[in-house]
Amino acid sequence: xxxxxxxxxxxxPLYSPCNTGSTSKGGVHFPDxxxxxxxxxxxxxxxxxxxxITALPEPDGAYxxxxxxxxxxxxxEIIFSLPQxxxxxxxxxxxxxxxxxxxxxxxxxxxxxxxxGGVRVVCEYIAQQEGVVQEELxxxxxxxxxxxxxxxxxxxxxxxxxxxxxxxxGVRCVGEEKHTK
Numbered sequence: 001x002x003x004x005x006x007x008x009x010x011x012x013p014l015y016s017p018c019n020t021g022s023t024s025k026g027g028v029h030f031p032d033x034x035x036x037x038x039x040x041x042x043x044x045x046x047x048x049x050x051x052x053i054t055a056l057p058e059p060d061g062a063y064x065x066x067x068x069x070x071x072x073x074x075x076x077e078i079i080f081s082l083p084q085x086x087x088x089x090x091x092x093x094x095x096x097x098x099x100x101x102x103x104x105x106x107x108x109x110x111x112x113x114x115x116x117g118g119v120r121v122v123c124e125y126i127a128q129q130e131g132v133v134q135e136e137l138x139x140x141x142x143x144x145x146x147x148x149x150x151x152x153x154x155x156x157x158x159x160x161x162x163x164x165x166x167x168x169x170g171v172r173c174v175g176e177e178k179h180t181k
Contacts, residue, residue, distance in 0.1 A: 053080045053170040055151070062150040069165035070127040070155045073177045077109075078125055078153070079170045084117035085149050088141050092119050106135035106153055126177055127157045 055063040065080050092111050110122040125135065134154045141147040158165060160176075167173065 051168055053078070053168050055080055055082050058152070060150075062152055065151055065153045067125075067153060067155045067171050068168040070125075070157050070167075070171070071165055071173075072127050072130050072157050072160045074127055074160065074173055075175045075177055076125045076127065076167075077172045077174050078123045079120065080123075081114060081120050082118050082139075082149070082151070088119075088139060088147055088149055092139050092141060106137060108137055108139075111139065121151070123153070124174075125153065125155070127155060128177075130157050130159055132156050 053065060053067055055065050058064050063082055065078075067076075067078055067080075070076060092113070105126045105128060106123055108121055108123050110120075112120050114120050119139070121137075121139075123137070127133075132154065134152050137151045137153070139149050139151060
């Protein structure tokens, strides 16, 4: 190859994990429709899983719920499910101590049992502080107050002037909070 000035230019082939043919022969092999690449399908499944909120069990018995990127000074409705927790049973509610806090940033608005077991939790969260933040809820059994499980909600809160985050399934922005300094 020669540039407009007449000098020879070296062109290097671009690497792509999908290229299975040789670029030195001047061609690129595209897989047939019949060629099924399991690694591509697996990575697509993993990407889809990254867009859904999941409750991950922690070594201390709590659950970590990662809700992805949120924007500061916005209010969100967050819906997630917890698996069946034997110590809680079906009579689950929010810890009474957490209901009485002055202005909680995270509060559960609805807790309902799921037919397949576990509970569905609907929360309201007000993102105020930027960075990786964690807030905590404690769910208790109404009839046995000594049975409880902690849920840590983790969010990556970005400045409200740095774009709009793509929200995970189960996260919905319900409004903007007034910014006060």
